[in-house]
Amino acid sequence: MRTGDDRDSVRSSGPERPSAAEVIAEAMRDARPRDLPDRLCGAAVRLLPVIGASVSLCGEGMPVRISASNAQSARIAELQATLGDGPCLDAARTGTAVLAADLTTGKDTRRWPVFALAATAAGVRATYSMPLGDQGTTVGTLDLYRSAPGLLTVAQLRHAMLVAGVMTVAVTGLQREAVDRGGPWLGGLARDQDKVFQATGVIMAQLGIGADEALTRLRGRAFAQGRTALEVARDVVAHRERLEGG
DSSP states (O other): OOOHHHHHHHHHTSTTOOOHHHHHHHHHTTOOGGGHHHHHHHHHHHHSSOSEEEEEEOOSSSOEEEEESSHHHHHHHHHHHHHTOSHHHHHHHHSSOEEEOOSSSTHHHHHSHHHHHHHHHTTOOEEEEEEEEETTEEEEEEEEEESSOOOOOHHHHHHHHHHHHHHHHHHHHHHHHHHHHTOSGGGGTTHHHHHHHHHHHHHHHHHTOOHHHHHHHHHHHHHHHTOOHHHHHHHHHTTSOOOOOO
16 A cells, blocks of 8 residues: 555556645636635645645644644644644744654654653654745744655745745735625634633633733643643633643
């Protein structure tokens, strides 16, 4: 059986392989603005030896995932948001690409020990996080996930950065459109994240604490239960779970 990486290797070796620009252009053709993050994640998976991609924007307290190419990618993004640690948070903080080529051993496991363990358990053994933004301002990250350890080649890294550049234009355009039209932030793409904000408010009211501590409590409960912050937030909002004081 071929793995996702094997399929990518076969896909990339054909004589008729389209250029990165052609793949990106095809992904964007006739797309509504709100569809572009999903389309570009798909282009990244087509271009690179990865099994998934996600996009997260910098938010208050934790990253805000707005797109993922599959459920596995969404979960890895949510794990980083829950833990408050991982390559995507480092890329957002530093504004530089963070390439974790081997989450099974060595320096990457020492840098993010808890995330590395959770990611490998979920079938991801390498991640590549590209910052979104320009002129010293980072608005989020494009995160790429691989099922086997390995570095990107120079050409592959260039393709990843090209997708990240186009993604930057797409998400900043969505933000401007939302402001101009007075509509929901990013056209509702961050609807899941609203549950985290709602749950944080519920915890603040229940325990009489501030927003930062409420979010820390939410993350702590999720970590203790081996769940994501989003999963616990849904239960808090639905009154299926209550955090106690102390």
